[in-house]
Amino acid sequence: MIDRLPYEPPEFHPGWVWLVGAGPGDPGLLTLLAWHALRSADVVVHDALVGTDILSLVRDDAELEYAGKRGGKPSPRQPDITARLIELAKQGKRVLRLKGGDPFVFGRGGEEAAALVQAGVPFRVVPGVTSGIAGPAYAGIPVTTRGTNHAVTLVTGSDAGGDVPDGLDWDALAKGSPVLIVYMALRHMKALSDRLLASGRAPDEGVAVISDATLPSQRVLITRLDVCAEETEIAAMKAPAIVCVGPVVALRRSLDWFGATP
Ligand code: SAH
Numbered sequence: 001m002i003d004r005l006p007y008e009p010p011e012f013h014p015g016w017v018w019l020v021g022a023g024p025g026d027p028g029l030l031t032l033l034a035w036h037a038l039r040s041a042d043v044v045v046h047d048a049l050v051g052t053d054i055l056s057l058v059r060d061d062a063e064l065e066y067a068g069k070r071g072g073k074p075s076p077r078q079p080d081i082t083a084r085l086i087e088l089a090k091q092g093k094r095v096l097r098l099k100g101g102d103p104f105v106f107g108r109g110g111e112e113a114a115a116l117v118q119a120g121v122p123f124r125v126v127p128g129v130t131s132g133i134a135g136p137a138y139a140g141i142p143v144t145t146r147g148t149n150h151a152v153t154l155v156t157g158s159d160a161g162g163d164v165p166d167g168l169d170w171d172a173l174a175k176g177s178p179v180l181i182v183y184m185a186l187r188h189m190k191a192l193s194d195r196l197l198a199s200g201r202a203p204d205e206g207v208a209v210i211s212d213a214t215l216p217s218q219r220v221l222i223t224r225l226d227v228c229a230e231e232t233e234i235a236a237m238k239a240p241a242i243v244c245v246g247p248v249v250a251l252r253r254s255l256d257w258f259g260a261t262p
Helices: 032-040 078-090 109-119 131-138 170-176 186-198 228-234 247-255
Strands: 017-021 043-046 063-066 095-099 123-126 152-156 179-183 206-211 219-224 241-245
Touching: 017 032, 017 078, 017 109, 032 095, 032 123, 043 078, 078 095, 078 109, 095 109, 109 123, 131 179, 131 206, 131 241, 152 170, 170 186, 186 206, 186 228, 186 241, 206 228, 206 247, 219 228, 219 247, 241 247
Parallel strands: 017 095, 017 123, 043 063, 043 095, 152 179
Antiparallel strands: 179 241, 206 219, 206 241
């Protein structure tokens, strides 16, 4: 266990909120700042996606509050969560708002920061390792290589109402981005693959579905665009999962390292 950080971190002042990314699950992917925040906070308001391994790192006398969000399940409303953060900060607590992955990548961290600004509550943002990049990496899939793609797009498979986002120009995405990393896509695989196929992506294009990425329970399904919805169902892939579409998926064949033994 680290007892001293290898640098002097900024002080976590009482009355401040730190919006911190916990990374995708493997506690080894926490940043030093996230670790420092976990060891300093009086109260930790966390999401469903933050696992017990990471939550067990908080100070013994710190309070843990669950403010989870999970597609389809009842969860506290966003305004209630931000109101609670403001209330705790105004009580003079060091408030750690802990989110899976990176707080500003499909994590509503931007909305929470805006609410803190409006309430006059000082805050800091601690970026985290996002699941859309770390998940493929733990599956042996680099999200870019010089030989395959010069662009990658992070996209959400669900909008606020839980449907495939209609406001997105799927045609432009399909044509313009050789690699797509889709968050929150599991329930919409059919709609997603149909849209990409209709926009000209090849039926045999590689698709990886990575669930519980970076955790010991990680599972990876390698499939093709035309059959990915059925195969995802047959394989009973579970949320949270990242879906990666594009030529980089084939690189897993030679780069899969997770679970290799020395
Ligand atoms: N802020 C987070 C994303 C929050 S949206 C981040 O940067 O990673 C929630 C979605 O993130 C999930 O539906 C899933 O698509 C993805 N996700 C988060 N953790 C994951 C994990 N360990 N494995 C696979 N997908 C994950």
